[in-house]
Amino acid sequence: STVDVVVVGSLNIDMTARVSRHPLPGETVQSTTALTTSAGGKGANQAVAAARLGARTALVGRVGADAHGDSLLEALRADGVDTARIGRDDEVATGTALISVAATGENSIIVSAAANARLSPDDIAGAGPLIAAARVVSLVLEVPVETVTAAARTAHAAGARLVLNLSPVTDLPAEVLALADPLIVNEHEAREILQRKGFPVPRDAVEHAVALLGVGARSVVVTFGESGAVVAESGRAEHIPGVPAEAVDTTGAGDAFAATMAWRLSQGDALAAAARWATRVGARSVQHPGAQPSYPTLDHVLSGSA
Ligand code: ATP
Secondary structure, eight states, X not given: OOEEEXXXXXXXXXXXXXXXXXXXXXXXXXXXXXXXXXXXXXXXXXXXXXXXXXXXXXXEEEEXXXXXXXXXXXXXXXXXXXXXXXXXXSSSOOEEEEEEXXXXXXXXXXXXXXXXXXXXXXXXXXXXXXXXXXXXXXXXXXXXXXXXXXXXXXHHHHTOEXXXXXXXXXOOOHHHHTTOSSEEEEHHHHHHHHHHTTOOXXXXXXXXXXXXXXXXXXXXXXXXXXXXXXXXXXXXEEEEOOOOOOOSOOTTHHXXXXXXXXXXXXXXOOHHXXXXXXXXXXXXXXXSSSSGGGOOOHHHHHHTOO
16 A cells, blocks of 8 residues: 555634633623634544654545635645645635634534535545555545445445544445444444434443444444543453543544544554554644644654643
8 A cells, every 4th residue: 555544524724712611592702812713624634633643644525716725735735645636616615614612622613514515426436546545544424425435435445444433423324334444433423323223322431332333333433532432343342541631622632533543553553552542642632722733743642742
């Protein structure tokens, strides 16, 4: 393989306000700082996180032919991500996320998909040779289901390992879930998936991950914020403890986690070993504001620097 990780997914401009607490319906809350604009989107975040750790990484996606699209592509290139398969769309804007971050570090987000909604199975066909050269293909659900399905099929046919971050939760063909190795979701997403399938509510973290194996994935990783993650395969589960961190902004922690999984799996790590790396990178990312700006280099991770 000539590429470690190919990410198929979204690119968004993140517009972030910091608030003492999130607004209730009908309420107005003042931002406590000036609005910041930074590069985000689950697909782009994963690509940057993986590349910063040293993975040879490419991103398949779509942006508008606007200034936001320019700055997203620039950010990706600055981190060495291959952007050759990122299309530009004349008719729609670049995706945008409106993020509010509360004093606790917890975020609340509105996403306008825009160009991300135009990423098509044809784009996947065009990226066929790139996907065929990848060890791991990582998918997120901020792009259309038929595109995710096409990417999963193409990756499988080429012998690439599939990492599926089912975020936001979306109904997928059973065939795609069956290829996920692992399926990665956070605690809330895990609950939503199990609820939709009519499964009983799990009592603890380990039960969440084991129950999700029942939806058909080859392996499962459920993230639990500061508590870390649970990995499950072949009916067995293991808790990977969180790495203590002073959280200032958790935006993009899940993407950093998924990207680290993809990178370590591309290097031959077992699931639990990859998840141990991912909790370290996730913890590092919550200690700095923003999504992509908060991601560490391999040196940062190895030296344990904040
Ligand atoms: P987000 O939506 O904020 O990007 P998420 O909800 O998808 O994140 P989380 O489970 O909150 O996912 O976080 C992903 C991983 O990041 C966790 O498994 C953990 O390793 C790390 N992490 C998140 N929050 C913290 C924290 N407060 N302290 C230490 N590590 C954290």
